[in-house]
Amino acid sequence: MKISKTQFINNIKFSNSLAPEEIYRDSIEQSAFSNELKLEDLMQIENRYKVESLIENVYEEESDETLDEKIDLQLEMMMPYYKELEILSGRAIKDRFGGNVIYDLDTFKQKRFSYLHEEVELFCFLDGYQEDEEMIRVFETKATTSNKFSFEKYNFKLNDEKHPMFTKLSSGEFVPTENVMENLPDDYYKKEAKLLDLSDSLGKYIYDLAYQRFVYENDENKTKKNRKYYLVVLNHEYIYNGKVDQYGKNIYENDLVRFYDLTTLVAKMDQQLKNDLDKVIKMIKDNIKVNESIINKNIPERNSLYIYLDSHHGFRDENNKRLDLSDLINNGIVSALDIPRKYLNRKNNQIQREVIDSGKPYYNYNKIKDGIKQLKYPIYHLDFESFNAPLPRFRGETPYCQSVFQFSIHIETSPGKCDKDLDHYGYLAKDKRDNRRELVEKMLDIIKDDGGSILVYNISFERTRLQEFQLYFPEYKDRLENIINRLFDLLHIVKNNKKFYELLGYSKEEASEINFYHEDLQGSYSIKHVLPIFSNLSYENMPVSNGIDAMIAYNKFDQLNKKEYEKLYNDLINYCKQDTWAMVEILDALRKL
Incomplete structure (x- = not known):
């Protein structure tokens, strides 16, 4: 059975109860395992996911809208930027590293590798593949910005001073700080654990790259050269200077994108990927199929558990034990009325519950x-x-x-x-x-x-x-x-x-x-x-x-x-x-x- 990266990751999300409120309906179809899927089908799944990810980044900061509204029109609107990013990233890789570069955001034109394990064949399609006499470099391009990696978002404390989780080298690349600094405190590794978590806002990108590494490292046809693994993202500090070419097209410099060498970080996820592969194989053998009812766990459209303000912080039971949304949903608590009142330890949630129970709005006049x-x-x-x-x-x-x-x-x-x-x-x-x-x-x-x-x-x-x-x-x-x-x-x-x-x-x-x-x-x-x-x-x-x-x-x-x-x-x-x-x-x- 052939499985793509998107199928693999979505099923792990489903099995970990990470996805109920965030997976698009299209992803249900993209996630289904089938012996009928051909390599071309996997490529189409990956292409669709790539462009949907671009749209996700466009709206994640500013919009209440859901991505399955007028999705095709959104894809059409963003496609020129997607193609331009492809050209710019490929040029930046070539200029920085030289050698032989295969780069394309179209899965059908990408270098690909596979890993066959117990009749399951995992595939990876590489946005960028660069090879020279000494090294092979794998690149995964994300249409997000380096702001997610910034000091403000990810830092650790050492002697009461904050330090960045990622350090810029003289070459311009960024690496995990442990690559350049010894005797790091426990706080660094606590923050690193978040980065290795698929549910984390940045961890999902790192897991993505770790999957690429996992498949490539287990491909029988890989070369014996040293290998590095990079995320390529847009530089949030880049300011366009207004220059255009003779045709009026914008001219962007290579520092529009940043390179994050995460080789050491994704290597730490090898065992997790092995465990997740075993989990996927068990899902296939047990004939567990992802469908909308499984994803939503029969969550009601009105007055679901998600309506509680600050619910992402979880709740507390009578023993003051923290209960995440996924914990409650897996125990059948899916409605706002299902959760015991004693778990509602925030005053605002108590107000919401009273409004639902009474049918009367609340005002602090x-x-x-x-x-x-x-x-x-x-x-x-x-x-x-x-x-x-x-x-x-x-x-x-x-x-x-x-x-x-x-x-x-x-x-x-x-x-x-x-x-x-x-x-x-x-x-x-x-x-x-x-x-x-x-x-x-x-x-x-x-x-x-x-x-x-x-x-x-x-x-x-x-x-x-x-x-x-x-x-x-x-x-x-x-x-x-x-x-x-x-x-x-x-x-x-x-x-x-x-x-x-x-x-x-x-x-x-x-x-x-x-x-x-x-x-x-x-x-x-x-x-x-x-x-x-x-x-x-x-x-x-x-x-x-x-x-x-x-x-x-x-x-x-x-x-x-x-x-x-x-x-x-x-x-x-x-x-x-x-x-x-x-x-x-x-x-x-x-x-x-």
Whole structure:
């Protein structure tokens, strides 16, 4: 039986109960073992997984949307960047290491190896394979960024000082710090254990490379040369300088990508891969098939265990033993009502449970009213739409930069005084060229220096975009700083913000509690969940109804005839307008409580 990397890893995830809420429906089909699968089928599975992974990285930071919504349109949108990354990574490998390089992100064109064990044949397809007289280097390219490897994300303590888990060599490559530093503390190896865990956000990439090594090292046809194993990722510190070639195509330097030599790290996972292979073989012999019911463990669509806020931190039983979500699910606790009340040791979870049991929403009226009192008029309700490309498009941008192409503003001059149409202002780029300056200048014309609050929903997104504008256009730094200082997050009133309410005089305990909960939220305070509770407005049936739709629509600007373009342009305006009007409606409803 032939098995691909994606099949192998997905089945290990399923068997370890790591995947119920994160595996896409397509992965069910991709994970099924079958004697009918040919090598070409495995290649198709791997190709599909590669591009879906690219989409996952596009949305993982900024979106509530699920990846199985309009997946084909998303793939079409990201494919040019995927192909460009292939070219850039291959060039960087050739320039850095020389020798003979076989590099391609298309599985059908890759170097491949296999390992036959007990009638199971594992296959690996290598993104990059480089060979010279002394060494063979294997490369696995991930469309994620080096930020996941950064000092801020992964560090260990030595003599009360923090040190990076990965160290940059003079050659420019990064290696595990144990490669260059002796007598490391226990804290280093505790952090390393996380990196070797498939469930870790970075560990999943390292496991991926470890699988490639495991298959290659057991292939009877491998050469006897020394071998190294690398992850290739986008450099999160790379800033595009705006250079283009004679055809107007962006020119990127080789330092757009970073190389992580993880040879010593993935070697430590050899025994784990052997154990996992035995587990997969047992699944096949026992005829255990992964299907949707197994993945979801009959988890209900409404009021599932996942709706509890901070549930990723687990729960505590009567003996104060930590219980992870997977522990509970494997014991048949899949509904929010299944879990014993005594396990709900967080006040916010207790509030949620009471709301579900009683069928009545919860409000902390005092906190909501005190929060609203902090607003200053006129209120500028502000929302940005952006295109999140893996490769920077314009000068000053970095990989996966949120490149703003649209904004919407509703101006509320006094409490409740705002007309949906007459008090609306906005900007939408006419094409996919660099229109950022025009956008910023238009915004600065609309938002006056009058001290009025600038209301947003989830402040980190708009604040970061404004800070980026300061870097792109330093001549407007002070005016943009004025806007940043006036930002006010409506989510602080709808949900909570501990620091905000402590400054208003609330106790630490009450400041930590949510201000509002309704069963229809289902654990999410996204504006699309909140709006229908306070208004008759809805995003349903809108041609552009979420951030993914907006990106897809913007990306099509240069592919449409005049009539199609005008319709899509207006659809985008209406969508972004809905976002800011939603804030007006929600705020007005909260005032009237």
